[in-house]
Amino acid sequence: MKGDSRHLGFSTRAIHAGQEPDPRTGAVAVPIYQTSTYVQKGLGEPVEYEYARVQNPTRFALEANLASLEGGISGHAFASGMSAISCLVTLLKTGDHVVASQNVYGGTFRYFTRIMENYGLTFSWVDATDLGNIEAAMTPRTKMVYVETPTNPVMEIVDLAGSAELAHSRGAFLAVDNTFLSPYFQRPLEHGADVIVHSTTKFINGHSDSIGGALIPARPEHSEWFYFVQKSAGAILSPFDSFLVLRGIKTLAVRMDRHEQNARAIVDWLVKHPKVKQVLWPGLPGHPGHETHKRQASGFGSMISIEMGSFAAAKAMLDRVRVMSFAESLGGVESLISHPASMTHASIPPERRAEIGVTEGLVRLSVGIEDVKDLLDDLDQALEAV
Numbered sequence: 001m002k003g004d005s006r007h008l009g010f011s012t013r014a015i016h017a018g019q020e021p022d023p024r025t026g027a028v029a030v031p032i033y034q035t036s037t038y039v040q041k042g043l044g045e046p047v048e049y050e051y052a053r054v055q056n057p058t059r060f061a062l063e064a065n066l067a068s069l070e071g072g073i074s075g076h077a078f079a080s081g082m083s084a085i086s087c088l089v090t091l092l093k094t095g096d097h098v099v100a101s102q103n104v105y106g107g108t109f110r111y112f113t114r115i116m117e118n119y120g121l122t123f124s125w126v127d128a129t130d131l132g133n134i135e136a137a138m139t140p141r142t143k144m145v146y147v148e149t150p151t152n153p154v155m156e157i158v159d160l161a162g163s164a165e166l167a168h169s170r171g172a173f174l175a176v177d178n179t180f181l182s183p184y185f186q187r188p189l190e191h192g193a194d195v196i197v198h199s200t201t202k203f204i205n206g207h208s209d210s211i212g213g214a215l216i217p218a219r220p221e222h223s224e225w226f227y228f229v230q231k232s233a234g235a236i237l238s239p240f241d242s243f244l245v246l247r248g249i250k251t252l253a254v255r256m257d258r259h260e261q262n263a264r265a266i267v268d269w270l271v272k273h274p275k276v277k278q279v280l281w282p283g284l285p286g287h288p289g290h291e292t293h294k295r296q297a298s299g300f301g302s303m304i305s306i307e308m309g310s311f312a313a314a315k316a317m318l319d320r321v322r323v324m325s326f327a328e329s330l331g332g333v334e335s336l337i338s339h340p341a342s343m344t345h346a347s348i349p350p351e352r353r354a355e356i357g358v359t360e361g362l363v364r365l366s367v368g369i370e371d372v373k374d375l376l377d378d379l380d381q382a383l384e385a386v
Helices: 010-016 057-070 081-091 106-119 131-137 160-169 220-233 239-249 252-270 290-296 311-318 350-356 372-383
Strands: 076-078 097-101 122-126 142-148 173-177 195-198 213-217 278-280 303-307 336-338 362-366
Touching: 010 057, 010 252, 057 076, 057 213, 057 239, 076 081, 076 220, 081 106, 081 142, 081 195, 081 213, 081 220, 106 122, 122 131, 131 160, 142 160, 160 173, 213 220, 252 303, 252 372, 311 362, 311 372
Parallel strands: 097 122, 097 142, 142 173, 173 195
Antiparallel strands: 076 213, 195 213, 278 303, 303 362, 336 362
16 A cells, blocks of 8 residues: 555554555565564665664564554554553653553553662552542652553543643653553544553454554654664564564454454343442443543443452352453453453552452453354353352
């Protein structure tokens, strides 16, 4: 696809943006450039590609594609979601302050508190569903506001436009982890965010066969810095993984529609089940932040959390699932089910988990694209054990 693709629809860009046919062979799929270096023409003759840590055509194609889908000025692909976050915080310096949503992925909390606090960064963890809490926590040293929406795993909704306005009014920038919804359902840059964070491991890749992360900035200075850090620190996504993520993105739109279709059917069934104490899903009209979510996203996604009331009830259910896979991670074509308190959020102290709603009875579902009847039958027989 030649020329400016910004006027094209999402699915068309997912399939074509950044992916010109191979100029030598005409191959439709971007080749895997599995090389560590490139032959140069001669001494003093600049070339486009010099060394694969710095430049790789497969990775560049993925990065251009991600930038197009999120509406950023560039994309930056990393070896994991956490390595993308570690690059993000290089925008900060000793003494800087961050206001962060109290509900984030457990690995993010661990990285901020166990590692970055050692380097003189300070963090205020707030209930970001109330913009007043973000504003009250900000200080003259606040440089970044960091949020997820919906949050992992209790599905809290954060007002993106309001958060961006607050951050900018104090000279800070807003970073948003958009992993749960993908750019198909939510594009935070359109609501004033400055940097998007993704674990491409999840819905973007969609096939549970690649670990990766990405940053998509709106500001030129952030773009230039992220590229410099990629070159200097080297935590870049491999050519093969870049190829896998590009392959996954081609079906992102159709997958996300099916994910949500299945999730809605499962939620409708779960809310009526007598053994399920509570269902957390942004698509429920009574879900806190439902109206805010509708203003800033075009869909509700397929992440569902359910409260079973106790560890024993959660274990009885989880021990019985057969079609759903009891595993960490999310966003694959197969349905995954997990226990956040002992898995994804185990690094968060128990007392803090209790404060933010990550209880011993909470179960998280990442609804896949299987036949929904099979998923419902699996949940039905699993819940019989409770």
